[in-house]
Every structure is written in structure tokens, then in C-alpha cells.
Amino acid sequence: MNPEVWGMTLAGIASLAAGLVLVKDRFRAASGAGRIVVLGAVFEAVALAMFAAEHFLDAHNLATIVPHWLPLPLFWTYFVGSAWVATAVSYIAWRQVRWSAALTALLLLTFVVTLDLPNLPKPGHDRFFWILLVRETSFASGAMVLAGSLWREPVGPVLMRVGRTIVGLVAIFYAIEHFLFPRNVPGVPLEKMTPAWFPAPVLLAYAVGIVLLAAGIGLLIPRTVRVAAATGGAALVVLTALFYVPIAVMEFRTPLAVEGLNYVGDTLLYAATILLAGMGRDRQQATGNREQALGIREQALGVGH
Helix, strand or coil: CCHHHHHHHHHHHHHHHHHHHHCHHHHHHCCCCHHHHCCHHHHHHHHHHHHHHHHHHCHHHHHHHCCCCCCCHHHHHHHHHHHHHHHHHHHHHCCCHHHHHHHHHHHHHHHHHHHHHHHCCCCCCCHHHHHHHHHHHHHHHHHHHHHHHCCCCCHHHHHHHHHHHHHHHHHHHHHHHHHHCCCECCCCCCCCECCCCCCCHHHHHHHHHHHHHHHHHHHCCHHHHHHHHHHHHHHHHHHHHHHHHHHHHHCCCCCCHHHHHHHHHHHHHHHHHHHHCCCCHHHHHHHHHHHHHHHHHHHHHHHHC
């Protein structure tokens, strides 16, 4: 059996188990949709742990995509794998998350600038290029929102606002892709086609498209951010569990095993991204309530004088 397959699988299972155990206190402290949103960091840690294992166990192949102008490609492959491990541990243990999330966003945006944009197709009509480009940007934006939710003003609110807007717009773009090309796999609409054995693939694509459209619009409206993030992220987690995990299991002993696990990790990371876009709303609401209370108090004191 390919050690890469086992490594990615075990890394994902171990990080999921540890994350669900250590998130219990924050889960209990949250309420309503917030209980779903706090799971975003756990699911992101699972995906990053899987990708970290891939970087360590298939380093020589992954090193080939390092920009040619960058020396020591194997070093950078291991560096990225180590960064994903550090971020996964930080998210699971909930330590130094502000910095790990900010650095994760920076690293992902670096990928966009150094790997994606230099390969911009000349005509500009390759839709899968744009899907991948905005995918990396959206992943970075989810981490940006998480960092902003833990950062003080004025930096924190700016990071959350920018990151949340990007995640929302990408979700709307992906929703449109689902409606136009319903035979491609749902979630992140890449080139892989939905397997013939899966019932009603077009119906599934439309359903996921509707969820992404509603979540994307909801993330752009301050009052609906938390519910939109929880609903959209939870739907993608369910999609990962009921659609991509069975595909990965069926491909586990085939040459497509790594590809199947990558689709699991990608979709789970996108689910986590939408969940993370809902972070910070409680703090913003509490700040707004305090400001409103202070305004009422000052007004009352003014009337009294």
C-alpha cells in the first residue's frame, strides 16, 4: 500500500479525533449557529494535516511545482509541510491562533502570486484556472477572518471584513459554476466528473449551488453572517462525509487513492473556510451592545444635567 495514502488517512483521522476532543469547551461556550462555526478551525486542521503528510511523503513529486527561480525546491516543499503541521497543531490546541491564521493566509496568498498568477492562460478563458485561483484566495481569506476575529482594532475588523467579502463572492461564483456545469463534482467545481454510480448528480449539483449562493449572499450581509457561515459550512462537511469520503474509500486501493484523498481534503478545507468566515460576530455584537449602552447612559446623564 502506498505510504502516502496511509499517511494522509491517519493524519486526517488523528487530527479530527484530537480536534473534536479539545474543542469541547469552546463548543459548549458557544450558542446557536456559533457552535457549528467554532468547528471550522478543527476541520481546517484536519485538511492541513492531510496535506502536510502529503508534502512529507511525496516531497519529490511536489517539489516539481515549486517556481523554477526559487532555489532548493525540496526544502520549500518540506517547509510548507511543516507550516501546515504547525497551523494544524495551533488550531487544534487553540494556541497562538492569531499568528498561525495570519501566517497561513499570507502563505496561501503567496501561492496565488508565485504559482497561480504566473500561469495565467493567455486567452484567459480556462474556467478551471479561475476556479483554482479563487479557491486559494478564498482559503487565505477564511484564515484572514479567523486572524481578524482574534486581533484588536483597527486591524481585526478590517481583516474580517475583507476576508468575509472574498469568501462570500467566491461562494457566489462557485454557485454559478454549479448551475452551468452540473456534471462536475460539487463543492469546489473541479474537472473531475461526478461518478456514474452516484444517483441524481445534476440534482446534487443544483442543491449544492443553491446552498453556496445563499451562503455567499448571507456572508455579505452583516446580520446573516453567522447563520450563512454555519449553514454553508455544515452542508459542505456533510457533502465531504457522504460524497467524497465514499469515493476515497472506493479508490483507496487504486492508483487514484491520493487524488480521492485530496478531494476530501480540498472540500473539507473549503467547508472550514466558509465556517471561519462566520468567526468574530459575537465579539462585534458585544462591542455594538456596549457602545449602545454607553450611548444611552451618556444621553441619560445629559438629560439629567
